[in-house]
Amino acid sequence: MSTPSGFDELIHPSTRLSVVxxxxxxxxxxxxxxxxxxxxxxxxxxxxxxxxGEAGYLEIHKEGAGRKRRTKVRLTGRGRSAFDGHVAALRAIVEGAGPAADTTAATESAAASTSRTQDRQQHAEAGR
Known part of the structure; x- marks a missing residue:
């Protein structure tokens, strides 16, 4: 099986994937x-x-000085596209690994994951 389009070796390591x-x-x-x-x-x-950041996936903004220095981070458009493509590639790998019945479970799992992501985003926005 070949690697699906969109699979991103830079994002794939678990720590970077978690950050993104x-x-x-x-x-x-x-x-x-x-x-x-x-x-x-x-x-x-x-x-x-x-x-x-070197790959252009993040924008890093530092403000303040000394002990009051604060670093804020966000995905760039390029980073968001890379993440979305990588997630789609991972889903393609998972869906291609099992029988058709597993595809339904993967789709339901992806929908639940999207719902959790939206909940986190709403929580993060409420905290601002």
């Missing part, structure tokens, strides 16, 4: 929110943000 999925559910997120949500160290998150 979290950012897909909101417009901007604070560094500390991402770090705490994904249980990452500052250095581990910084490394992943740097890699995704």
């Amino acid at each position: 999925a979290l950012l897909a559910a909101t417009e901007w997120a604070d560094f500390s929110f991402i770090r705490d949500s994904l249980s990452l160290s500052d250095s581990a998150l910084s490394k992943q943000l740097h890699t995704l």
Whole structure:
């Protein structure tokens, strides 16, 4: 089986996929929110943000100075397109792996996942 169109090797590692999925559910997120949500160290998150930023998938905005410095992150249009394409590719892989009955379960799971993402986005927007 060949790799489906849209599969993104840069996003695929679990930590980067988690970062991008979290950012897909909101417009901007604070560094500390991402770090705490994904249980990452500052250095581990910084490394992943740097890699995704270099690829043009993230916009990173730093404000303030010293101890009051605040870093905010968001997906760029390119990042959102890459994430959407990667998710579609993963769904194609999963759907192609089992019998037709499994396709219904995968579709229902994808719908539930979309609903959870929308709930997170609403929660994040309410907190702003």
